Amino acid sequence: xxxxxxxxxxxxxxxxxxxxxxxxxxxxxxxxxxxxxxxxxxxxxxxxxxxxxxxxxxxxxxxxxxxxxxxxxxxxxxxxxxxxxxxxxxxxxxxxxxxxxxxxxxxxxxxxxxxxxxxxxxxxxxxxxxxxxxxxxxxxxxxxxxxxxxxxxxxxxxxxxxxxxxxxxxxxxxxxxxxxxxxxxxxxxxxxxxxxxxxxxxxxxxxxxxxxxxxxxxxxxxxxxxxxxxxxxxxxxxxxxxxxxxxxxxxxxxxxxxxxxxxxxxxxxxxxxxxxxxxxxxxxxxxxxxxxxxxxxxxxxxxxxxxxxxxxxxxxxxxxxxxxxxxxxxxxxxxxxxxxxxxxxxxxxxxxxxxxxxxxxxxxxxxxxxxxxxxxxxxxxxxxxxxxxxxxxxxxxxxxxxxxxxxxxxxxxxxxxxxxxxxxxxxxxxxxxxxxxxxxxxxxxxxxxxxxxxxxxxxxxxxxxxxxxxxxxxxxxxxxxxxxxxxxxxxxxxxxxxxx
Ligand SMILES: [Zn+2]
Numbered sequence: 202x203x204x205x206x207x208x209x210x211x212x213x214x215x216x217x218x219x220x221x222x223x224x225x226x227x228x229x230x231x232x233x234x235x236x237x238x239x240x241x242x243x244x245x246x247x248x249x250x251x252x253x254x255x256x257x258x259x260x261x262x263x264x265x266x267x268x269x270x271x272x273x274x275x276x277x278x279x280x281x282x283x284x285x286x287x288x289x290x291x292x293x294x295x296x297x298x299x300x301x302x303x304x305x306x307x308x309x310x311x312x313x314x315x316x317x318x319x320x321x322x323x324x325x326x327x328x329x330x331x332x333x334x335x336x337x338x339x340x341x342x343x344x345x346x347x348x349x350x351x352x353x354x355x356x357x358x359x360x361x362x363x364x365x366x367x368x369x370x371x372x373x374x375x376x377x378x379x380x381x382x383x384x385x386x387x388x389x390x391x392x393x394x395x396x397x398x399x400x401x402x403x404x405x406x407x408x409x410x411x412x413x414x415x416x417x418x419x420x421x422x423x424x425x426x427x428x429x430x431x432x433x434x435x436x437x438x439x440x441x442x443x444x445x446x447x448x449x450x451x452x453x454x455x456x457x458x459x460x461x462x463x464x465x466x467x468x469x470x471x472x473x474x475x476x477x478x479x480x481x482x483x484x485x486x487x488x489x490x491x492x493x494x495x496x497x498x499x500x501x502x503x504x505x506x507x508x509x510x511x512x513x514x515x516x517x518x519x520x521x522x523x524x525x526x527x528x529x530x531x532x533x534x535x536x537x538x539x540x541x542x543x544x545x546x547x548x549x550x551x552x553x554x555x556x557x558x559x560x561x562x563x564x565x566x567x568x569x570x571x572x573x574x575x576x577x578x579x580x581x582x583x584x585x586x587x588x589x590x591x592x593x594x595x596x597x598x599x600x601x602x603x604x605x606x607x608x609x610x611x612x613x614x615x616x617x618x619x620x621x622x623x624x625x626x627x628x629x630x631x632x633x634x635x636x637x638x639x640x641x642x643x644x645x646x647x648x649x650x651x652x653x654x655x656x657x658x659x660x661x662x663x664x665x666x667x668x669x670x671x672x673x674x675x676x677x678x679x680x681x682x683x684x685x686x687x688x689x690x691x692x693x694x695x696x697x698x699x700x701x
Contacts, residue, residue: 204244205236206449210457210465211248211293211431214274215259218281220505220523220535221497225456225487227520228529228598230287232454234652235593235601237288239675244449246435247282248293249275253331253424257410267410271296281507286516286655293435295412295427303434304412304427307476308403311361312416316475322358322402325351331424337396346460358402359420366471367398370480379470379480382596383530386459386486390466398467429469433478454483454596462486485596488532505537517654518544518697521602524653529598541700547606552646553697555612556661559639560693562621569690571640572633579681581611582645586679589649602653608646612639640665641684648678657696664693 209229212222226247233245251271260270275294282289293300311317324333329347333354343350371394373379374387381387404420405411411421430438432455436446457465470480492503510519522540525547527533536543563569585607592600615638624632647661648670662670666688670678677683 203241205241206244206452207232208455209247211250214249218278223507229456231598231652245289246291247289250428251296252411254408284511291435293431300434303439305415306439307430310476316362320360323355326354327351356406359404360400361403363400366474370470380483382485425464451479452481456485459486491534493538517657525602548697549699556693559643563690564692571686571688572637573686574682575634575637578638605649612642664691
């Protein structure tokens with residue numbers, strides 16, 4: 202049995218969950234579910250990043266202690282993931298004891314291995330980024346992400362000897378021992394090595410809301426050092442029980458946004474090497490998106506609340522609408538104004554209509570009893586399965602959705618071509634073959650849908666008497682003809698009622 206460890210970034214919870222965090226979480230969920238379907242032992246981790254000056258400031262504005270504020274926000278994120286049917290195995294919070302224990306052990310290990318030294322740091326600090334910026338990072342003297350002038354800060358810090366590990370990190374990225382995807386992002390990271398990447402400080406004396414260094418309590422761990430270690434701490438790093446760490450580390454894929462590329466693709470592998478740990482196998486970098494052509498932001502009033510989407514469209518359709526907008530890994534635009542139209546065309550008139558049409562015809566012509574096997578659609582379905590699998594093995598979630606759409610289109614085209622309502626009058630034997638092919642195609646569609654729209658998948662498969670599909674292995678599920686002749690099917694309840 203293979204193992205599969207997938208992570209999302211831990212989200213900085215100084216605001217309510219929005220689709221910026223829902224999007225990568227959904228993508229990771231699709232990958233986790235796909236690997237569960239394949240029978241892999243899966244660990245899917247998400248969580249919340251709760252330390253740093255900015256968090257303390259936001260809490261104070263809300264009239265709360267940082268911990269109270271974090272508790273409330275973390276609960277909201279968990280609720281949101283729950284409503285979206287996110288199947289994470291764990292949720293790690295950086296204010297938890299297990300995380301703190303891991304951070305302390307990690308930093309001690311870095312010091313023990315001579316990767317840390319004391320120094321004076323003076324630099325331009327952006328509070329929004331929680332990072333020192335170089336002149337080169339600035340646009341018109343401002344942080345390009347937060348559009349504010351960074352402050353000049355000088356303090357005693359402990360530094361991580363990044364330079365010592367850079368050649369090894371670069372070598373590993375070059376030869377894909379650390380694979381960065383998509384390819385364009387790998388090139389971007391390799392480009393960073395050509396610039397002057399300095400050592401970075403792993404502690405702050407100016408910040409109070411954080412994890413104190415074990416050997417100098419006047420300093421707290423730099424938020425990035427603190428945050429990145431969540432990926433091993435959730436597996437028990439720093440605790441007495443490292444069973445999970447031994448089983449699941451290194452991560453098969455970290456999903457991350459392009460704004461945190463340098464931290465994940467350079468700092469994190471370097472620190473892991475310094476601490477004597479293995480580096481992640483894949484880092485998948487997703488892009489930024491606009492909403493209806495505009496940058497999403499509170500001031501523009503176009504922040505999309507996932508809770509509202511779920512209320513309007515349901516969890517499955519929300520998953521579908523968010524993930525199907527543009528290729529995963531690229532920048533794109535979320536056409537929120539078109540959601541209802543897309544819902545009707547792809548889901549109500551598409552998958553939903555096909556499922557109810559096929560099960561209704563089986564009911565009408567054969568009283569819901571599956572006719573004798575036929576294999577007219579076998580080859581085409583096998584071809585789509587291989588596209589589907591290739592997509593998900595390469596983390597291309599949107600392409601897997603395309604494959605599912607192809608199954609749907611194959612079915613719709615087959616109905617139109619064969620006109621079962623006419624065969625019912627002229628050729629019942631042929632009708633039986635056609636209905637078998639349609640029911641079996643619907644079964645394949647149901648299985649392929651499980652990672653993407655789990656509830657819809659289960660409804661379809663239940664109607665086909667396949668309630669036990671999760672007990673079957675993936676190879677069996679993909680074989681054409683699993684649907685037993687003489688078995689009983691039921692009419693599908695409407696899966697996606699049309700929206701006016
Ligand atoms: Zn910034």
